[in-house]
Amino acid sequence: MNEILDEVLSIRQVNRSFENEKTGEQKLILKDINLNVHRGEFISILGASGCGKTTLLRLIAGLDAVQSGEILLDGKSVKGTDSKRGYVFQQGCLFEWLTVEENIALGLKVRKVFKENANRVQEFIEKIGLVGFEKNYPHQISGGMAQRVAIARALINDPEVLLLDEPMGALDSFTRAEIQDLLLNLKQKNNTTMILVTHDIDEAIYLSNRIVIMTPRPGRISEVLTIDETFPRNRGSEEFLKLRKKILERFNLARVKPNPEYFI
Numbered sequence: 001m002n003e004i005l006d007e008v009l010s011i012r013q014v015n016r017s018f019e020n021e022k023t024g025e026q027k028l029i030l031k032d033i034n035l036n037v038h039r040g041e042f043i044s045i046l047g048a049s050g051c052g053k054t055t056l057l058r059l060i061a062g063l064d065a066v067q068s069g070e071i072l073l074d075g076k077s078v079k080g081t082d083s084k085r086g087y088v089f090q091q092g093c094l095f096e097w098l099t100v101e102e103n104i105a106l107g108l109k110v111r112k113v114f115k116e117n118a119n120r121v122q123e124f125i126e127k128i129g130l131v132g133f134e135k136n137y138p139h140q141i142s143g144g145m146a147q148r149v150a151i152a153r154a155l156i157n158d159p160e161v162l163l164l165d166e167p168m169g170a171l172d173s174f175t176r177a178e179i180q181d182l183l184l185n186l187k188q189k190n191n192t193t194m195i196l197v198t199h200d201i202d203e204a205i206y207l208s209n210r211i212v213i214m215t216p217r218p219g220r221i222s223e224v225l226t227i228d229e230t231f232p233r234n235r236g237s238e239e240f241l242k243l244r245k246k247i248l249e250r251f252n253l254a255r256v257k258p259n260p261e262y263f264i
């Protein structure tokens with residue numbers, strides 16, 4: 001496989017600062033971010049709260065603009081949002097006044113390609129296991145179902161890259177596991193490139209070809225781990241647990257540091 005042709009996204013020397021509202025000072029949030037993503041890869045961005053994961057994802061989406069450096073999608077500089085990059089938010093953000101099928105169809109209607117693609121809405125409803133819920137409104141479905149709809153809504157536009165901002169963060173561990181498997185299935189069937197922001201080490205190991213580890217103040221990529229294990233992965237396997245230990249060590253979380261105050 002030609003590695004250069006296969007590259008879908010290239011993040012080059014990206015920096016981003018934000019102004020402190022009180023002092024007016026610029027605070028550097030992302031520093032020297034470099035990453036190349038290949039077509040069909042699943043990348044997780046893992047790091048402590050505040051290290052700039054969402055900021056980076058928003059830059060890739062075009063929801064925010066880079067200040068220096070550049071982000072290229074298929075060799076073209078990213079400027080603003082478009083249907084080539086699908087985005088799934090932590091809370092799904094479905095439109096409450098639209099039904100499940102209307103939410104999924106929305107992108108097609110906005111792009112004025114609904115008529116010729118109307119059958120794909122039902123296809124996606126089947127893919128995400130929501131047959132029978134087509135006419136339900138978001139308040140009539142569970143949190144896990146809502147996230148499935150949000151994923152289908154993004155994927156129906158056939159994005160080059162699907163950006164996932166902790167879409168499983170608010171779900172219980174059983175529903176979380178179901179959605180993880182749904183993502184793996186969708187990725188396998190469509191070869192969609194996916195980039196996931198997460199705090200969850202197990203989730204990152206279960207889903208990723210590579211894990212990007214970020215450290216804070218300012219946010220940088222400290223390491224990129226490649227995971228060669230085949231899918232689906234066994235969460236209880238020796239290899240999985242080894243990887244988990246390795247990553248916990250990177251975050252200094254591998255050993256309990258007893259705080260005497262907890263035991264008084």
Ligand SMILES: Nc1ncnc2c1ncn2[C@@H]1O[C@H](COP(=O)(O)OP(=O)(O)OP(=O)(O)O)[C@@H](O)[C@H]1O
Pocket residue numbers: 018019029047048049050051052053054055056199
């Ligand atoms: N628009 C903005 N204006 C000012 N500061 C911002 C803005 N967006 C993000 N920040 C700051 O950038 C830093 C990184 O935020 P970001 O949400 O990217 O981190 P994160 O790693 O995704 O955190 P979490 O895991 O808690 O979601 C934070 O200190 C945040 O306050």
